[in-house]
Amino acid sequence: MKNSLLAADKGFFGISAAVNGEKKELSVRNAESLLDALRRHGWKGAKKGCDTGDCGSCAVLLNGKPVLGCLVPAVAAHGGEITTIEGLGSVHNPHPLQQAFVEAGAVQCGFCIPGMILSSKYLLDRIPDPTEAEIRKALDGNLCRCTGYVKQVEAVKNAAKRLKSRG
């Protein structure tokens, strides 16, 4: 693993990371953000809303914690575990959080939603039964301009119930 990092060739580095549970060798550009690298390699779920770490639409989980993909250098993910929205569930088998966002009507344009769902995932991993204030705090870094956050908060509450009953 160390060697692949050192084998920088023409501004590219090889890194290895587990993306959505699968081990991957990824070439990343010198100074490339994790967001750009993921998108270049085909994970389009994380979005570029500002590229300055302010909107949260690029959020992914790195070793279980949400990070802003646009601020984290891709090389920092070397040896780590990355979860993108694609890794949480799919249209064929959605995660309860994805299902809850859909059912609550929380998805309008949907551009901020992957980041918001991953922030919610991190919240529910730590606090299975959050208060409304805790939900709002957890979503604080994910800006949305379409909604009033009303239905996202409701979605997280519903998902918490569903996950709890599922055990």
Place this chain on the structure above:
Amino acid sequence: MDAKDLNVVNKPVIKMDALGLACGEPAFTDDVEFKGLLCGKILWSPHAHARIKKIDVSAALKVPGVKAVLTCKDLPRVPHTTAGQGYPEPSPYDTYTLDNKVRFVGDRVAAVAAETPEAAHEALLKIKVDYEVLPAVFDTFEAMKDGAPVIHDEEDSKNIPDAKHNIAARFDFEVKNGEWFKEADHVFEHSWKIPYLQHCAIEPHVTIAHFDNSGRLVLRTSTQVPFHVRRIVAQALKIPVKKIRVVKPRIGGGFGSKQEVLEDIVAALALKTKRPVKLEYTRKETFVSSRTRHPATCRLKAGVKKDGTITDAEMEITLNTGAYGSHALTVMMCSGSHTIPMYRVKNNIRFIGRSVYTNMPVAGAYRGYGATQGFFAWECLMDMMAAKIGMDPVEFRKMNYIKLGEGSPVFKAMGEGREGVEQVITSTGLFEAIRKGTEEIKWAEKRAKYAAQSGPIRRGVGAACMMQGSGIPEVDMASATMKMNEDGSFNLLVGAADLGTGSDTILAQIAAEVLGIKTDDIIVTSSDTDITPFDVGAYASSTTFISGGAVKKTAEKVREMILEVGAKILDQKKEELRLEGGKVVAKDGASCSLSEVANTSLYYYNQHQITASASHFAHTSPPPFQANFAEVEVDMETGVVKILDYVSCVDCGTAINPQLAEGQNDGAVLNGISHTLSEEMEFSTNGTPLNASFRRYKIFSAADTPPLRTFLIPTWEPAGPFGAKSVSEIGINGPLPAVANAIYNACGIRLFDAPFTPDKVLAALKKRG
């Protein structure tokens, strides 16, 4: 027909694209890969006003990987407007894809296409521009004076009413019934101000220009107006419409900013390089070089009698359109046409509107479209008048608002860029909206309780009422096509541009209601100028009302065709058949499935494709109505205003999808709240933007957001599809006045200048003493 007879409409059907979006499916403009994609970048002006004497691009062209550098010399010089409106647009033709003059900090100078972002960036740095810096003007009132710098001094721009005084648009209107203010017991006159505000769609403006396998230009773009993009790009680059295809994938929000046609430059880069090119605005570029809301000064003078009769009203609005006149006339006219009819004015009405060029960023369409600026003034003045005559502000509004069956001379006199249409109110739930709102906010109880307060924390409640339109009458047109498949499912092709609003879903609900099926059996495609029929696009609160009307007509035609075939299959009279539960059902109970109908038509008998198209436009624009109520807390020591509760009661006719309608309103209201307490674009004295980022231009987050409560007040609009009116824009108009009025109730200060930041609150408190 009544809402209780509906099976699919007025139900919270799940938004059809929601699951894919929640799972991160590659749905947006930039989520697909193109082989050999070049990166496009634009060189922006560092000066507010300058002539380009010389541009040397030789060094830029030598940067490895650079494929093209365009300046104004490389492009046809075609005056046009970037406003995506019906043709011919009422906006001035004052914009050129690239020009030899720059008119604001952030104006286009040159464009580059390169193999990598790094190469494109390096090329921008190596373009040598020799500017002749010109005097600039940033204030609308300064700009109108004799001798002010003339921003559009070029000969070839068209439809500028007074270029020498920088007037991009003007409109005056008067109804005179006697002497001005003669009957008034009290006359009020104040001015309200709104600053530069940005839409902040989370997806920035992004377009990929590429070619199909016959060499036609394809624009995959984040737009609200695919058909206007096709027309205006064809016009600006002098290429035939037939050589352009515009594809609108999923859009990451627009709010009016994507009603602007900025795709010409990336199209030019692709045409030059014969390669696919992506142009994605950075967040900073989106703030500065896309579009903004029109900053406004709205002077309102009105007279009132002691009994509550409004005698006269004079509204003078001065909008800052920035460097170009996109939407200059229409936003200005809507600031009056959407507000003045709200209340009966007994004698005289005057509207004086100006949109003025300055060397500032370009204003365009923004949710609310002038009504936001107008209602801030109107609804605050209503509160002031009520206070003066000792009437409850809610009762004062109830006495004066436009009632069912009533019209206004303004409807006919003021359209969008031209004369409007005569109309009367054919549905209104405002009375019930006010009743519900006062009950929810506990109006009477709190007004009494907050009347006498002391101490550092004061509370107050405030109200505002407003209206909007539903499409532009006799201007907006939409069409739809449906075709039937073997399994009894349908393709619904619409030009209507779902930009995250859920219009695909509600249009499917309308079709499903007509055809007696579920929305699962409808596959919606929106929008692709090669495939879907024409629609003006998503603006002017038109989609539900106008595009919905087209879909309803289309589905009705398809229903007739299905019944024809069903009559043959069942050997019954067509008139005795109906569609229900995915079947053709006869009075005697005999039935056949839609799949049988489709297969019969496609394969067995009198073979034909069951398909239809229909178009729709409207002769009226029935207003939705709202009553909004805010409860606030003012910290007298810090000047911080906190919203404790916000109630909005919404009459949008029949909500085609109540869940999505609530979502639309929540979003509009929060955007308005964010305008009220936080948002303002700041500039240096030479017009350089200072806070063009989400870090420094603060929009509300989940944690900032106060409790928002939206209540839908059902009415039935006879002109709308299944009784529907519009819902998307109106909610943004309420928070500024409702919160201003609540602040007055809390601590007796009137705020006239948005946003209501602590410094302004403290200054007003100090002034009051």
